[in-house]
């Protein structure tokens with residue numbers, strides 16, 4: 136979400152006549168789009184701002200902009216700590232970036248943070264905002280902002296506000312426009328995508344409309360998957376407590392929807408899940424997973440874990456290992472717990488786990504997951520997989536990387552280069568823990584688009 140906001144800010148500045156440069160010494164403007172999900176975001180921000188103070192003093196007219204959820208959280212304190220920052224904006228007024236920079240040029244520095252989403256063009260017509268996307272063949276598409284959940288470790292509800300769904304027709308229109316521009320793969324983005332539409336149908340019910348909360352995310356998947364030219368649809372992230380059969384059926388029945396489910400478990404202990412306020416049990420999670428695998432052949436499943444949540448005992452952690460083994464994941468993204476100021480978990484200091492214990496548990500969890508990942512990847516040897524070309528691999532000069540529908544990274548050598556966004560059939564020759572290797576069998580579709588060099592996100 137944060138990276139997509141960066142794309143939108145870049146697009147707005149492009150539309151305002153600015154041109155991106157690779158070297159900060161050539162720049163007139165630097166935007167730091169912060170993300171406080173990351174650890175030490177504030178240290179990184181203020182460290183970078185300290186360095187940029189000199190950069191700004193070197194040339195008249197330079198501007199520094201700080202955006203994102205850290206500025207939303209810290210409000211006036213960014214300019215109090217770094218008064219030379221020209222513009223501070225929050226998560227609800229990304230669309231104002233260019234106007235605020237213009238304002239600051241004539242009137243001096245400004246902080247503008249909206250406490251809640253406002254009914255403006257960003258919410259109602261986000262596709263009207265230009266976006267400079269990092270690649271030409273795939274795109275993130277926001278379907279919802281904010282989150283109505285209260286996970287004890289998470290700062291998102293505080294900095295992104297309550298859940299607001301975008302109108303479905305607006306999303307489909309954006310996807311159609313992207314397809315016309317040559318995008319073949321889209322990722323629907325939201326904090327809790329499978330509750331998409333719940334807010335709008337509840338509002339409709341309050342207004343005397345239908346009593347039925349419609350299964351809007353399933354409908355959205357079907358509608359987006361039907362857009363001509365879109366070969367792959369992905370989404371992130373669903374919440375296990377809101378996963379319903381209709382979504383799994385829509386995945387199974389919509390050809391473009393990829394056979395990949397990122398399904399964040401976080402912990403295998405019901406006690407810890409309750410402390411986290413996750414709203415499901417390990418059993419319910421496993422049952423839904425079983426249903427998903429029965430409906431969707433060759434489904435890859437990945438997950439997130441938080442290791443060492445305050446109060447997690449050895450027994451709790453063993454349950455996590457057991458559930459992880461039973462879930463038979465293709466990959467996971469485990470995080471060692473670290474407190475985010477402003478969250479409930481950050482106040483549970485008397486139950487914090489020793490860092491050494493957390494590191495040891497982290498390693499044990501990785502062992503369990505890597506075992507299943509390696510076995511699954513080795514089972515793919517000999518198969519022919521459809522792969523979208525991502526570009527040169529870091530593994531060697533002649534090696535190219537691509538991604539399968541299951542979101543698995545594949546490395547292979549091409550006799551002649553193919554542009555990013557091209558599709559090919561690759562025979563898998565080797566399976567490692569984190570990637571596959573293969574050989575080209577057939578080029579399916581050659582992209583004619585150039586890919587921009589992706590920009591980096593600072594904090």
Ligand code: SF4
Nearest residue numbers: 282284286289291326
């Ligand atoms: S569902 Fe939980 S973890 Fe995800 S954004 Fe909402 S509060 Fe955070």
